[in-house]
Amino acid sequence: MSAADPNAPSPAAPAVESVRAEVGDVPAIEGMRGIAVLWVMVFHYVVVRDGKFDDAFVAFLKDWPALDAFARNGYLGVDLFFLITGFLLTLPWFRHADAGLPPPDWRSFYARRARRILPAYYVQLVFLFFVVLPILLPKIWMQSTPFVAGNLGAHFLFLHYTSPLTSSSMTVNGALWTLAIEMQYYLLLPLVAPLFVRWPWRSLVAAFVIAAGWRWLAWHDLDFLARLYLKLGAKAGVTEKEVRHLIATQLPAWSLHFALGILAGRAWMLRRNRPGRGLAQGVPVAVFTLAVLALFAILRNGTAFLGEMGWAAFPVVLAVAFGAVVSWPSEWLSKSVANRPLARVGRISYSAYLYHLPVLLLFNYFLPGFGALTAFALWVALVLGIAAVSFRFVEGPYLARGRG
Secondary structure (H helix, E strand, O other): OOOOOOOOOOOOOOOOOOHHHHHOOOOOHHHHHHHHHHHHHHHHHHHHHOOOOOOHHHHHHHOOHHHHHHHHOOOHHHHHHHHHHHHHHOHHHHHHHHOOOOOOOHHHHHHHHHHHHHHHHHHHHHHHHHHHHHHHOOOHHHHOHHHHHHHHHHHHOOOHHHOOOOOOHHHOOHHHHHHHHHHHHHHHHHHHHHHHHHOHHHHHHHHHHHHHHHHHHHHHOOHHHHHHHHHHOOOOOOOHHHHHHHHHOOHHHHHHHHHHHHHHHHHHHHHOOOOOOHHHHHHHHHHHHHHHHHHHHHHHHOOHHHHHHHHHHHHHHHHHHHHHHHOOOOHHHHHHHOOHHHHHHHHOHHHHHHHHHHHHHHHHHHOOOOOOHHHHHHHHHHHHHHHHHHHHHHHHHHHHHHOO
16 A cells, blocks of 8 residues: 555644544455454353343253353453454554555544543443442432432543442443443543554554553552552442452453554455455364363363463453454455344344343343243344444444444
């Protein structure tokens, strides 16, 4: 790609376009989003209902150990979301560098992210605090008004995952912690992206060192922060293990995930005009298959052989699988992931992620005895229906306004 590329953005105009407008379509990315959100949804369904409800779907999974292992480790869908974020959002920086243009305007980037994230998130907060909370915890607003109001303020500012008093989102939507991490990453991205453009491999190594170092410090040091968190959460009875886990899962701990996604994005840009031909299309299929088998082996046997570095196995294996699907142009593989139903789920995955857990808790509250095999399908349909409405009337208008 050269500065004379007719599709390159004009240097005289601010970079206000979406990632798709900047670099073109990435066929499999919506399908990967669909996989990620469905994986997280299955995980929460199984964890929340197992042992509390006589649920036929949970019982069905237990009869199939491989499926059960993937379901009960569906929190890894969050890892996949972080890879996707790293992959997509740095692409404009690579494109501008390849075209010999200045980096994208950071103000435009922040404006696009705000239009993409804030409307649906804030509507969900209204639903969460003024509908779900009064139903599931009817007396909490009257009995703990300062506590609830503090939680609302922290969530409004995306600071809820910085304190043990707010990190669980009032126990009614604990999945929101990832939104706080994502927003922090967005704030840093205009500073980080140029480093990856200039020194991609060195930046990856630095990201690994940051993630490994932070996780080690969280479990073995940072005593002053642990004591502060224990003091803040004393009335709630939080334990040191819970506090250490909270510290260990702050933004620095996920730097390797984002970095691997960024490099997968770079690989896609370098290879997108060189699709595999004939049997060469089978290479990413084989790589993807091996990565999935490796993931299953890790889930089955654990990561004890890696010691305290066991956490790194998951982003690496997921990144290999993700890169095989998205970064290596193989019509065989990308078409299977970019199928229309999965892509549609991926298109509304943000709203589905926002609503799936509180809707599940309401589902359990109003239909406590409903555990037939159709219960899972009904809940999924309900979540996707709500997500479609949210996308149509909340997300969509803002995306169209900003082309983001």
